[in-house]
Amino acid sequence: MSAIELDTMSLDELKKLRKDVDAAIKSFEDRKKKAALAELEAKAAELGFNLSDLTGAAAKGRKVNPPKYRHPENPETTWSGRGRQPDWFKEALAAGTKPEDMLIVKA
Structure with a gap:
């Protein structure tokens, strides 16, 4: 050089x-x-x-929020509580299930 x-x-x-x-x-x-x-x-x-x-x-540095709610009949289906409510969550609410009953970690 x-x-x-x-x-x-x-x-x-x-x-x-x-x-x-x-x-x-x-x-x-x-x-x-x-x-x-x-x-x-x-x-x-x-x-x-x-x-x-x-x-x-x-993937690609995106932060993944841990699941907060679990499907009442299918424990493998979860939701972080952020963003749009999934259909199963809305259906459970419409059927009378309280959100706190679907919490994974209850206080």
Whole structure:
């Protein structure tokens, strides 16, 4: 790599150089992160796991809220209590079931 004579460069040339260097650094960091992630995913797969299973991370960094309510007849069906009420929750309410009766952890 040749030496760069910074003292002889114009302000526009220096700014372009800085922009190019910043882009090169970001690209380098992105490549290193992808390589590290691929290596970790391969090791997890080798051991029979998914990387997100081992880290407890949700897909693409989305936070998953724990379930708050359980279906009265199907305990595998749950709802976090956030967002739109699922149909089974609305139907249970219409049938006279109280929300506190469907709570997973009762106070």
